[in-house]
Amino acid sequence: MPTAINIETLTLPAPAKLNLMLHIVGRRHDGYHLLQTQFQLLDFCDQLTFRKSKQTSQNPRIKLTTQIPGVDAADNLVTRAAHRLILFCREKGFRQPLSDISVQLDKKIPMGGGLGGGSSDAATTLLGLNHIWQLGCSIDELAKIGLALGADVPVFVRGFAAWAEGVGEKLTPIEPKEVCYLVICPECHISTQEIFCHPELTRDTEIMTITRALDQGGHNDCESIAKATYQEVAQALDWLSQYGKSQMTGTGACIFAGFNDQESAEAVLAALPDHWQGFIAWGKNRSPLHEALAI
Ligand SMILES: C[C@](O)(CO)[C@H](O)COP(=O)(O)OP(=O)(O)OC[C@H]1O[C@@H](n2ccc(N)nc2=O)[C@H](O)[C@@H]1O
Numbered sequence: 607m608p609t610a611i612n613i614e615t616l617t618l619p620a621p622a623k624l625n626l627m628l629h630i631v632g633r634r635h636d637g638y639h640l641l642q643t644q645f646q647l648l649d650f651c652d653q654l655t656f657r658k659s660k661q662t663s664q665n666p667r668i669k670l671t672t673q674i675p676g677v678d679a680a681d682n683l684v685t686r687a688a689h690r691l692i693l694f695c696r697e698k699g700f701r702q703p704l705s706d707i708s709v710q711l712d713k714k715i716p717m718g719g720g721l722g723g724g725s726s727d728a729a730t731t732l733l734g735l736n737h738i739w740q741l742g743c744s745i746d747e748l749a750k751i752g753l754a755l756g757a758d759v760p761v762f763v764r765g766f767a768a769w770a771e772g773v774g775e776k777l778t779p780i781e782p783k784e785v786c787y788l789v790i791c792p793e794c795h796i797s798t799q800e801i802f803c804h805p806e807l808t809r810d811t812e813i814m815t816i817t818r819a820l821d822q823g824g825h826n827d828c829e830s831i832a833k834a835t836y837q838e839v840a841q842a843l844d845w846l847s848q849y850g851k852s853q854m855t856g857t858g859a860c861i862f863a864g865f866n867d868q869e870s871a872e873a874v875l876a877a878l879p880d881h882w883q884g885f886i887a888w889g890k891n892r893s894p895l896h897e898a899l900a901i
């Protein structure tokens with residue numbers, strides 16, 4: 607691991623994820639859904655650059671230098687993750703002054719796509735600041751802070767492809783084949799809450815053992831709702847199914863298919879109708895973030 611003490615600038619990736627299946631098996635009293643899902647990370651990433659200022663204080667300033675349209679800097683998951691981390695450390699009794707930090711966020715991951723970009727930015731912030739400020743928080747502690755920010759944050763903190771249960775926080779490492787994915791981003795953004803609130807969402811899929819899920823795979827319970835609500839999603843799923851098994855990730859809107867080699871994925875990307883954006887990315891069972899930090 608690089609020594610953090612002299613770090614003035616640190617640039618780290620925040621990878622996207624796919625849900626290779628997503629079963630909804632129940633609902634908690636607080637309304638959150640109980641899931642069974644397989645996460646795989648992608649080598650398609652946002653990039654965060656943290657710059658340390660000479661100014662230090664008990665209440666360090668976090669300045670996000672990049673604006674995301676429609677998201678106030680204070681609501682950005684980067685800012686929220688940084689403030690939660692500071693609060694956690696103060697509660698734990700960490701008293702040293704911390705340097706102010708500016709963060710440049712280069713967004714590549716489409717928002718509202720089910721690719722977990724915001725959650726991944728939050729996880730990279732937690733791990734990045736823990737490293738720069740030498741806070742010594744454990745991965746378990748960071749995953750717990752992350753879970754309070756979003757159900758998808760813990761998988762990015764832990765940094766391995768995973769079988770997930772609970773609301774997505776009970777994680778077991780898995781090793782799905784690392785194939786080359788073509789991801790299509792239809793012209794719509796879908797809010798996670800909109801799908802989870804839908805009255806017709808199936809919430810009683812039979813609980814599977816991990817062994818059966820890894821042998822047989824599964825489906826995405828959110829797909830039929832997203833297809834019925836957004837015709838672009840239905841059209842993209844139909845179009846991609848000509849070339850392979852096409853699936854939706856998370857609560858949508860992005861859909862994907864896996865290929866054994868990059869050339870096959872590129873050939874399909876070249877045929878993509880003009881009105882859709884798409885990209886190619888390799889599945890990763892170890893996070894590019896953890897590789898960058900050598901942890
Ligand atoms: C659909 C998945 O992407 C699958 O990986 C995740 O479960 C979503 O995780 P996320 O985007 O981090 O979601 P959060 O930011 O925690 O929650 C957004 C909203 O979705 C709903 N939500 C989320 C996760 C979950 N297991 N059950 C829910 O009902 C809640 O209404 C919540 O207010």
Ligand SMILES: Nc1ncnc2c1ncn2[C@@H]1O[C@H](COP(=O)(O)OP(=O)(O)OP(=O)(O)O)[C@@H](O)[C@H]1O
Binds near residue numbers: 720758
């Ligand atoms: N750094 C950030 N990047 C993206 N979205 C952010 C960020 N911070 C806050 N948000 C808010 O979070 C919402 C969800 O963004 P995100 O890109 O994580 O969606 P998603 O890919 O559908 O996520 P998921 O798969 O977790 O449901 C955005 O619409 C935006 O309002």
